[in-house]
Every structure is written in C-alpha cells, then in structure tokens.
Amino acid sequence: MPTHEQWQQQVEKVLRKSGLLAEGAPTPAAPETLLAETTHDGITVQPLYTADRDVPQAGVPGLAPFVRGSRADGCVAGGWDVRQCHAHPDAAATNREILADLAGGASSVWLRLGRSGTTVEDLPDALHGVHLDMAGVVLDADEHFGEAAEALLKLAAEEEVRPSALRGNLGADPISVHARTGQAADHAPVIDLARRCAESYTGLHAITVDGLPHHDAGGSDADELGCSMAAGVTYLRLLTAPAPAGAGLDIDTAAGLLEFRYAATVDQFLTIAKLRAARRMWERILRACGASEPARAQVQHAVTSSAMLTQRDPWVNMLRTTIAAFAAGVGGARAVTVQPFDAALGLPDGFSRRMARNTQSLLLEESHLAQVIDPAGGSYYVEQLTDDLARTGWEWFQRIEAAGGMSAALDSGLVADTLAATWSQRQESIADRSDPITGVSEFPDLDETPLRRDPAPESGDEHKARNALPRHRYAEDYERLRDAADRHLAESGRRPRVFLATLGSLAAYNARASFARNLFAAGGIEAPEAGVTESTRELVNAFTESGTSLVCLCSADKVYAERAEDAAQALKQAGASVVLLAGAPQDPPPAGVDGFVHTGGNALEILTDIHRRWGSANGAKQ
Template structure:
C-alpha cells in the first residue's frame, strides 16, 4: 500500500504514479527527486526525510483546506461518482455539451451615459460578445433608457441580464416591455436578475419579497429567469470560497421557499433562478468552486423535490473585483485571463471578464476590447472549451471539489438553521471578517503577493485617467491597504547604503527597494563602495536622508556594518534599517516574511 500523501514518512510507495510520456515512477521516486531540489534551495534540510516534501509544498486555503502538491489516485479513491456532463449531480457540467462552441461571452454595462452605452453595446455584440449584463437604475443605465440601449439588439439571440438592486421591479417591467415590443421570445439565459438578499447584503436595497414574487410571475410566461443569486456580493466583501458557496446555497434555498409559498411548484421555482460566482486568479480553487457549486445546488434541489434538468445550476462567472488592483492596472489583464480560463474550464455557462481598468472607473473602448477578446482567444484560438470539464478526473481537482463541497455544506447548515435572514447575514458577516483578517495578514507579510502593488511596484507610476462611477460598488480590494499608502507618497526617500561590490549588495538592495516602493517610498542607491568613507560621501550627495537602509552581504555586515551604522548616525541618519538579520546596531531589520505593512507604516512615520 502507498503511504498517505498527507502523512507520508518517505517510504517508497508500492503503487505506481503515471507521469509524462507514458513512463511510470513510484511515489517514493517523486519524493526523492523533489526532496533533492528542495535541499538545493534550502527549503529542506539535508537530514530531513524525503517524505517531508508533502508538508513543505502543501498549501492551506483560507478555509483551512489542505491542498497537496501532487494529485495521486489515493486522493480521489474514496470520492463519489461525479456523473456525466448534463446529468445529476452536475459536477461535470449543467449541460451535456457547450452551446455556442464555448461559453457565453457576457459583457458588463454600467455607464449612465446612454449614448456611450448604446454604442458600446453594438460594438461588443459585433465583436464577439454573446450576451449583455446591464446595471440598471440608480448608479447605472437609466431604466427608462433600456429601450434605447436595446433598440438594435436581437434579444432573441443575445440574452440580457439585469442588475437593478434599487428598482428591480421597474427594471424587470422595462425589459419585459422591450421583449414584448420586439415580438420575439427572449434568448435563453435572459434574466431579470432580482436579488433582494444580495442587494441587502451590499447595502444597496431593501428586502422586498413581494416585489420579488411579482417579478417571478412576470418572468414565467416569458420563459426567462427571474432571480439571480449573486454570490459576488459576499466575495466582494472578502468572503472565502467556502463562504461564497454556502451563501449561494442559503440564498437560493430562501428563494425556492419564497416562490413555492407564492404558489409555484418547486420545478417552476428552480427554473427561475440562476447563479453568479466570482472567478479569481487562483486557478484550481476557482475550477473546483464552480464544480462544487453545481453539485451542492443539485443536492438542495434534490431535497426540495426537483427531479428535472432544473436542478442543473445555470452559472454566470465574473472575474473577481477584489483581486484587481488600481496600481499597475495592466497586470489585471493577466489576472483576468487566468480567472476567465478557470471559469470556462470550471464549466460556467457565461463568463464576464471585467475590463482591466475597472478599479479606476468607467472602462474605455480599449479596455472593453481587451476584456471581450480574452474569452474569444481562449475559446477560438486556445480551444479551451473544446472539451467539457477538462479538469474532471484530475485527482487534485476532484479532491479539492469534494473538500469545498463538504465544507460549504456544513456552513450552509449553520446559516440555514438561523432564526431569521438578519441572523443568517450576521453570522456570515462574522465569518467573513475573520477571513478578511487572515487574508490581510498574509498579504501584509507578502505570503500572498500582489504583483505591481506589494511586489515589483512602480513607485513613480502615473495611473490612467477614467471617468468615475455614478455609484461605485463597495469592494474590499485585497491590495487596498498597500494602495492607500501609495495614494500619499512619502515626503522623502530612503537612502540605500550599498556595501561592497554590485554582486554583494544587489539582491538585498532590490529586496529593500521593492519593499519600500510598495509603501510609496522612493529610494536613493549609493552604488558600489569599498568602505565607510565611500558610503558617507554618497550619503552626503543624496542630501543626507533621515532614514537609511544598509544593503550588503553577511560578510560585509560582519566586517564593517557596525562601524558604518555609527558613522551614518554621526552624519545625520535618524533611523537605520538593515536588510538581513545581522546585529550591527540598526534600529530595524527586514527580511523575507516581515510584516511589510507594519514596517512601511513605521518607516513613513520616521520619514515624516
């Protein structure tokens, strides 16, 4: 028997794990080869057991789910059958095959400028977009302008989904009127998008279940969806994957009860609900989350008495707002590409790639083009959608799907057992607050790096100018605390006292400069030096900044680090930092794993 990857002792396994080119190698061989690499990089000690690679390389999600570095048959041996695409439990897809030779490419519109939005709608539909997601009413496209915006749209071919948290009934009536005036049947996927629970969670509306029931009765004869369980409401607040899943189940179950109590049978009620989830640049968790969501909703539907295809969850995935950054926004193109790949691979019926400049304000034509082309390239050139559920059968993905589903079902049980909707939302808010805290600590320590913000920042960057939103969403952006520091650049630079040759100080100089730039602090580098006098001359030429950071190697620190610190203090340095861990009399030391935010805030105080 093979040793359990979670507790492997390093004993070579007797099972064989197929790897590349049809070759077969034992788990023990993989452990030995991996351990050798980790020892060379000093992530594993020379006397450590080879089996320690599992603990060294494993990661733990914010939900406490352990993800092993290698998928093995043992991981998925005891998991249930995921079924076939289009069949219960719908883990592998809500439909047997994809329509449109891929997923539905759905563009987002929120600009209250009717002329601009009408123009953007036509441009997007002519260049690869299949459906429209329109934020209507307060802060978005005026409801009375929906007919104008949709005038050139063939609504029997292009689905329209609404998001009107403040006036959901009025928006639904307006879209219904457009459909009636055109005298056609609405395209599959069309939804009035009512979501009173999500709107209340965001603080953007009240829970009006009477209006929700009226919207359902309006939608049913038109053959469109009435309600959208928008789980991005909690994701935008900082929720974890499990919390997002559990919330979607709780809200969906509440809507099912509401519609059944209003006189619809459970099959009709289930057919009126669709779901929206966030897709992040954490590729495998996103794939697993969408797969788990379909399995979980099938179970809710099954327990509720749904026996038809209505139990197959209709999913709309949106690239995550919290993961996007205002600074170095072009990196958002990379984030949304990974996220849309994961969403499509995970089986979402529709995918919205938010424009890369979304954190800055209303998108421009260039960013809209990049957004819609991201899905088009993945579908038409990379052929990502050519296979249904391509991640299915991957031991690691199947295990992660199962772990997410089980954890979310347990939390859903807690939420559903609360005595009221208010109590349920309060419970969830409490859990999300803890997740936000845990994530923030990891980001502060740069254990969850944010490229362009906490890592590799451009301190003198000029941001693209964008028109502001009429009513922006309240989003807990992961980069927010670092970006707040960047918004107010430090008043003076930090002097990098480089010790020795370029080879001696470059690594730590780069580390220190990047760390300081992440907090809006510029640096001045001394250059190569042979001793204290060289550094002092460069320090004087730089204007004798109040804060100095020594950058060199350990040999240089031992030889003349303490002498240099004393000399710099005599020359006017008020606060001395050392990049490394040597004891040379510095006020602060910095190294990998430092709480970057705490350090940057303290340094900015010293500069001020």
Template sequence: MTSTVLADLPFMDAFATPGEAQWRAAVDKVLKGADFEKKLVGRTADGVRIEPLYEAAAEGGARPLRAEAGRWRVAARIDHPDTAEAARLALAELEGGADSLSLSFAGAPPARGFGLNATSVDALDATLDGVMLDLVRLRLDPAPGGRKHALLLADLVDKRGHAPSSLQIDFGMEPIGVLASSGALAVPLSELGKRITETIGNLKARGFTGPFLTADGRTWHEAGATEAQELGAVLATAVTYLRLLEAQGIPLAEARDAISFTLVADADEFVTVAKLRAARLLWDRVQRACGLEPKPVFIHAETAWRSLTRRDPWVNLLRGTIAAFSAGVGGADSIGVQPFTAALGLPDGFARRIARNTQLILLEEANLWRVADPAAGAGGFEALTQALCEQGWRKFQDLEAESSGDLTGIVGALANGHIQKGLARERDARAKAIATRREPITGTSEFPNLSEAPVAVLAPPPAAAPSKDASGDAIIVEALPSIRLAEPFEALRASADIAEAAGERPKTFLATLGPIAGFTARAGFARNLFEAGGIAAPSGDGFAKTGTTNLDALVAAFRASGAKLACLCGSDEAYVAEAIPAAMALTAAGATVWLAGRPGEQETALREAGVTNFIFAGCDAIAVLQDALAIAISPVSTSKG
C-alpha cells in the first residue's frame, strides 16, 4: 500500500507492523524444530530458490512490456492432412473466437506426424478456403522445408490480391531448431545464411514485414530443458540468426526485426510467468550489446507438450488452463493451448473448442489482458524473473563459448554434443523425480483412474516415422528427443491393458492387518501405487476379529482373489504384532508377499518370513510396478509352498 492509502486507514496505527524476524519466530514455533530449508524452501530445476515469503519488490528497473498492450492473440493449430477437413476446422476455430492460425505442414514437429499436405498454391488456397487473411494473424510452425512453406504462403497472398504490408504473418523459419530435432542440416551455415537472406529479401520485396525467423523454445523443452536452458538456447539461436543475416549485409536493426520467439508455458505458474518476463529482459540486453535501442520481441507461447498425458486426459484441461493463465500474465503476444487429447491423436472439434475457450474465458471473464505486466512489483515474481535472467544469461554464455571445427555457438554446441549431454542429465534427473513420485503426475502416477472412459480423436497417433537418411547433409548432429513426462507410467498401463484384453486385469491382493482405522492410510497408498501401473488393488473392511486379524479369513480371501501378489497393509503396531505370521501364512498359500512401508528393524525377520519387497513413499515406483506386473501376469505361480 502507498502512504496515501494508509493515511485513509488511521486505525491501522493500532497494530504493530510485523517484520521478517517476527514472522520467522512464529514459523519456527510451528515447525517445532523441523528444518526450515527442507520444509518451506523449494527449488526449481535450475536450483533457483523459491522462498515461502518475499518482500515487495523495489520500484524502478526495466519493465518486460509487450510492444502493444491489450489482448493477446488466441492461436489455433491447423494440422489435418485432409484439405477439406483442415478448411472446416480452420473456419470453426475462427468462428469460435480464435484470431490467429498456426499452420503445421507435414513434417513439422508440432504436427506430431500429421500436418497439412498442401504442396501447391491451389492446395493451400483450398486449405484456407473462407479464411480472410487480412483479418487474422498467421504463423507457420517450423518444419523442414520452411523456406518453401514461407514462399508458398506468400504466393497465396499474391493470388488473393492482398497487400502484404497489411497482413500479420510470422513465417516461422527455424533451421537451427530443425537441425536439433531432425539431426541434419542440408547445407553449411554460410550457405544457410545466404538462403534465408535471399528468402527474406524476396518476402520483403513483395511487401511482407515479418517476422521471418523464430527462435523456438519447444525443441529444447521437449528434450528436457529447464527454464534457464530453454532461455539460453532461444537467445543463442536468435543471436546466431543475427550473425548470419549481418554477414549477408543486413543491418542489425533489420535482422533484429526479422526474429520472433516461441516459448513453452508449463503448468508451474510462477516459473512460467518469470520465464516469459525474463525472456524480454534478456533480449533487451542482447540488443543493447549489439548497439541497438531495444524493441520488444513478439512472443508466441504454447502450452507444454511434455506435460500432456494419455491417461485421464481430462486433467490436461487443468494443466492447459494454468499454463495459459501464466503465459497471459507473463506477457505473451499470442498463446496456443494444446487440446487435451493431443497426446492421444489428432484432436477433434470438441477438444479444439475447449482449448480455444480456455483462453477466451481468461480474456473475457478473467480480464487478464487489462493490466500490462500484472506481476510487476510482486516480490516473488520479480525475484524469480531476476534469477532466471541470471541463469538464462549464464546458459547463453555457455553455449556461445562452444565450438566444433568451424561451427560455433549453439550449432557448435549441437555438433560437439554439449547440448545433448546437458539435456540428458536434466531428463535423467526429472525421470528420477517422476519415478519416485517426488514430482507427481495427477491422473497418471497419482490418483489413477482404472475405469476411465475413452475420449474421441479424429485419428490415433501415427506410426513412428522412419529414420532419416542423412547422407549428403552438410551438418549432422545427434537429434534431440521429444518426450512426455508420463510415458514410463503409460507404458506400464499399456502392458496391464494388454493383459486384461487377453484375459483379466493384473491384480494385487491387499492383505490388510488390524482394524480399518489402522490400515486405511497404507492400503490407500498401496492401491494408489499399484493402480498407477494398471494393477487393480481392491480392498474391503479388513479381516480384524476382536481387534486382531483373522489370518484364516485373510488367506481364504487371498486364494479367492486369484492374485499372485499380496501386499501387507497395516499400522506400525500391527506390523510388529502380526506381519510375520501373516507373511508366513500367505507365502504358504502361494503368494509373493510385499509390505507397504519401510521395514525398519524388522527387515531381517520379515524377509525370513517371506516378504520380498517393500513399497514406501519415495521408492522407485516404475521399478516396483515393473516387478509387480511381472509377478501379476506370470503364467506360473511364484509360490514357495
């Protein structure tokens, strides 16, 4: 609050203004000796501290503002291979509220194996039949042959008689991103510079104003990049384009104006907001280093592919909403929301409508666009923005220092494997966090739904594309993968589904000990874990009789279940009193016996009684579920007796 506002509230003088010391003292009382850092301080994948409390940010400093305040553009992807269907979907998107179309040609990574098959002006004209090019913004998704697609779109504009200078088109050429995702570039960098300069010259001579090139963060994000790695790669890509164009005689100011950014909006609200704001500040710094007066770059944001799930895909609606909200608050000029079924195949009209309406609600009902840079002044956002500026700049400098032969910067870092190694380390670290469920995926690794109903798509996922024969290409690098975080759990679910289709869903018998109040917590944990792998784990009211477990009833229920794996679930007290005889009885009945919880001092005795594994919070759930599936679907019982 300002002093003027406080002056209007004289009763506030009756309350002492608390400081950080008083707050910390109150927190320490609640923690009761627990470690403050471990309990209340988080860290991003880049190691940036997330404090529980921030002071208001100091006034002044650079502001990461857009070139034009107001509404962002609502972008929708057009990627259907059938021309007539693509045209129908395009009109449906525009009639439903979109005002920007992202054209994904076949071969474009964002098309996911689908994409437009328009190879002529007439075919592209039919694809955009009814679309008034002067009323919408168009952008091309980066793809091999991006120069050809750019000129094809320009020819369509000529055919329709539009004044190119009146249109808003981002031509989306991104040869470095194509190199990273495909592993090959057909020409040396010097020749690449000549070709993109000729293409830009052609387009500018016709009257197009660009941008013509984009630095696309999706390539790096899908390969596992942290926020700082994505920022560093985008900056390094843009600077490489500046150098290529300048070497061909294009003034730096014109080269700068030829470039746009594409960044990923993920489901972490605070970090996504900070990343977009940091991108603008970092680009300002690059421009000043080039001797230019900074101009805001156009930023298109797209919700994260790697966060989408095939299981319980309705949860993707929540992820998309958080990501779109964050992109809007962070200052994106246009936003594309992935339809919630995108990981399952080519989205239908319903999924596309929901994706579009997510943005429209944020614009029309939440009115997010009415405040320029709404995160300004908030201590948390400003601190995260500054931290990502520092980390992103460091990653950018690291890439600039790399080389391989005569290749320097980000291309050299791709050629010598520096980027691939760095991203692989991050993928491994995140995969471990996913496997141990320290980074839970709702609907997949946590709270799975084995009875989920299928959702509709226009076409299932395409088959894997054959590997490219790179012979004759001038630059060859190790291609970056495109991953989704949920894939390891989805593979387990798929194996369980195959077993169910062949006979019966794999199951685990939850051998509950003691009264229901004693076993509910661990039975719930175990059920949640097993179902994340597609393994049914039903439980009832237990087998307690006058406070203790009726082992005869428990063993009879196990035999009747048809399960091969039994998991003991109970309180610590029940384990001390009953786990060993229960394990022995179940083992004698032919069960492979596990226990929910850490074994502690009982481990040796429990193992001697027949317990072969222990499941607990923080265990490697992927490894555990692989073992459980192997037991559950094995044709021969693992019984010892």
C-alpha cells in the first residue's frame, strides 16, 4: 500500500510541473495544502481526507445524534416525500397543476397563498379533488398563515376527513415573515394552531422553521444553520411557555410540531453535510431542553435553491436541480422539492413541472437512491465537513442568542449585516469566476433565444423595511449586463463589441482568444477577431473595419514579447480607445496596454466598464 508521504511526493511533482510550485522553491511540509480551497464559511476543504481526522462519532441511523438520519430505516420505507410547490395566482390553474403533479409522482402539495400565490379564499378551489387523507398539504401564506390554516381545516371538516388523518404542515412561520419584510409578525395565532395540532391534528406540523430567507439573501450554509437553530429555539420557547404567553406544551410535543426547511444547492457535499449538521445541532439543543431521544430527531424539507437558478441558459438548471435533489436525498431529507428549471423566469409551464417531478422519480425509482441508508456515511470528507459546518453554525447560533434571540437579531440588523457580508464575499467569487456559473459566467450562448414565461405573483418586497433580507440570485449581475446588451442590440442593431487583435499563428493565439471571447460573451459582448495577419498593417485594417474602439490583444507570451507594444501603439494611433491584453498582468504593462484579461481577474468589473464605454448600461456612450 502506498504511504501518505509517497502520495505527497507525487503531488509535489504535479504542482511543480503545473507551475503552482515554482521550480527550485523549497518543498512545503504538506504540498497538498496548495490545492486546498476555502468555503464562504471559512472552512478549508483539503484535497485528501484520511482516517487520521478526529471527528465526533456520527452514531447510527435513527438514534441520537441523528447525524446519519432521523429514521432507523433511512428512507427505505417508500423513499422521501416528493413535495412540489404551487404558486399560480389562478386557483383553477393551480388545481390542474396539483392534480397533474399528484398523478405524475408527487406525494404532497406545497401551496403558496397570499401575495406569492393564489388567495386564501380560493384554497378550496385550488385543492378541489385532492384527497386530504392521502396527500399531505403544506401551506405557505406569509403573515396570513392563520387564515390559511383555518381554511384548510374547514375544508377537511367539510370533506369529513378525520383530524388525525391529515398530513402536512400548516406553515405558521412569523419569524420568516419578519426576516423577509423587516416587520415583526403576530405570534399569537401560532399558539392556537400548535394547541389544536397537539390535541387533534396529530399528523400535522404547525410550524415551518424556514432557512430559505437566509439562503436567498446570499447567506452561507453555516449562516442558514445558525439562523434556523435560533428560529427553532424561539418557537420552542413560545410553545413551552405557560398560557397565556405560550401554548403550555411539553418539550416533546412542542418539538414534534416543527418542520425545518433548507436549501439544497449544486454543491452536493455541502448540501449533504448541512443536512447532517442540522440534525446534530438540533439534537444537541433538544437534549439540553430535556427532550426524550425520539423527539430530538429533526424533520427536514429540502428545496432546490432559488439563488442558484439562472434566467440565461435556463436548461442548465435541470442539471443543477438534479444534483441538488440527489444531495438532499443522500443527506437524509424527509421531503424534497425540485423547483422547475424555469422558476427564475416566472410561472413554470407544464413541461418544466413534469421534468421537476421526473427528476425525483428517476432518483427514487431508477437510481434506487432511497434503498441505501446514509450513503455518505463513513466518508472521511463528509464526516469532517459535517463537523466543520456544525461547529461554525453553532458559533453563529450562539451569537444570535447572545444578541437576544432571533427576533432581536433581526430588529438590530445583526442578521442582515452578517448575511450582507457573506453575500459581498460571494459576489467577489462570482465576479472573478472562482465560483463559475455554467451558461452565464462560463460558456455562455451569446445567440440564445431568451425563454419567456408569464410573470409570477409579486412578493411585496418593494415595501420592505430597512432590515428586511433581500433576495439574490448568483447570476443576477451577469444577467443584468446580458439584458443591457440585448436592449442595445434592439435599439441600435448591434451588440457592444471588443475587437480581438490576434497576433501570430492560430496555434499561438487560439487559447487566449477563446478565453477572451468566452469572458466577453458573459456580458453579452461580441468579440470579432482579426484571424491570422501577416503584418501590423493588416491587423490595423481589420480593426478599423470592426466597428469598435475597444481592443483585446490575444496571443502567446513569446509573441507578446516580440509584438505586443508595437501592435498596441499602432492600434491606439488608429483610434483604439482601450487596449487590453489577454494574459497574466505585467508590471509595468507593455506600452499602449491599458489593462489585462486573465484567469482570476474581476470579469464583472471589465464587462461593466465595456458597457459603460459603449453606453449600453446607462444610455450615454463615453
């Protein structure tokens, strides 16, 4: 068997060959650390994990600390709950979609009501024909959760459904309303709904502890974990406090009324580790509260991330949601929602809804994913990442508690400021493309025909208070530039463009020309090239016919050394306002070169400047 030291020797050879470790530089004690990456939580991800890692025991499935799953059989007993979301404002359309989803493989319904969906009054029409004793119903009605719950319970009574046969969640979540709007919501209806569920509707959860507002604000996985734990503790205090201030329930009953909702992203390992860490953290909280072991198992609903969805090249979203759904299932979620690939564009159509359903059916029925209990268990990487996330999330949870709890932390701006700092850090990674977005910041299709969908209901975000959490999508800055370029094309008949001044042979310039063209296309910018030119005069002639004053030199370093300065100066004399060079920055730059286009550079900054010079961003060419 090869030793770790032998592996390190091979790593060093590769690093020296690739240039990551300079020739002649001393050998680091652990050369593989040069390949390590850091998450947005500050967690270092190493290229290799071994049994030498000292992490807490994960236990066994179905037993505390529930890292390996909240049920002893994992999801083998029928798999997870396939829960599809419905937010069409028209009750008849919603009803058709619900019945189609249930017939096509979904096992429960997530119904948005109020500003973000159909009206509460239309709930009976939306659920017409749904057997409430067979399909679970999860409500999401923002501050109208009390009225929505009453409407559902009334409908169930009219259809003579036994109270104990109802499944799902009444969706009471005033903390999420507070987070999204910046305004405190009434907690009083939560007490009544919790008592009624505890007494009669024993198959229903009363409360959703929603981590999505924190994820959608640009937060990290640990941010989402800490906020969800603090929100869960807030609800536990409310449910266990004596009447009339609380519901007066015992801790086991109170814990059983909560369902936690988390985002599942395209980073499958972070998603798996987040769900495992959440169960470990919640078990620790309930153990401290004196709950019995069975009551300490967290019930989780995983939703494919809205923040990761793109409006450009939306077909790629099907790949993103497939990976996210896979991670949610492997991570042990009890229910999974796959968002349709066109959800970022407006109201999904029938095809996209069917693809979302079939994604889960494929994972469950063809891939047999649910037939393996805790597939990630025993992976040194996953176990270490779970521990790192749990510890980092716990520190954030303690900060919120020290600030007075979740409501106080929202009012003071602590949560908003912390998430804004994470979003700013994430934006930098997106801007320099170290967090690439396929089809948007990488490999964009400049000639794609934008997909159109009917607009989704307004969320009311325009009326937010100062400390309300925003909603972000990772691709939004690039897509803003793409939209500006499309408008410029529609108004002027041409896109913003940068001329690629290719020097030398095709073999010399092709790699960097392809890199530059890909980068410019991410901002909707055309990049015509000179091709192979025999002289500077031919290069200048091609430039003057290109219809732009912006230039990017493209070639190999050896050719740059011979021709870059002469070409740049000749192009400037011919009218070029800006000359960029595709390649690593040089200090000082060659004469006539104004900047560099390179791996690790701020692509958004370059693209925004090009738009500014073209006038496509603000309507005034400079």
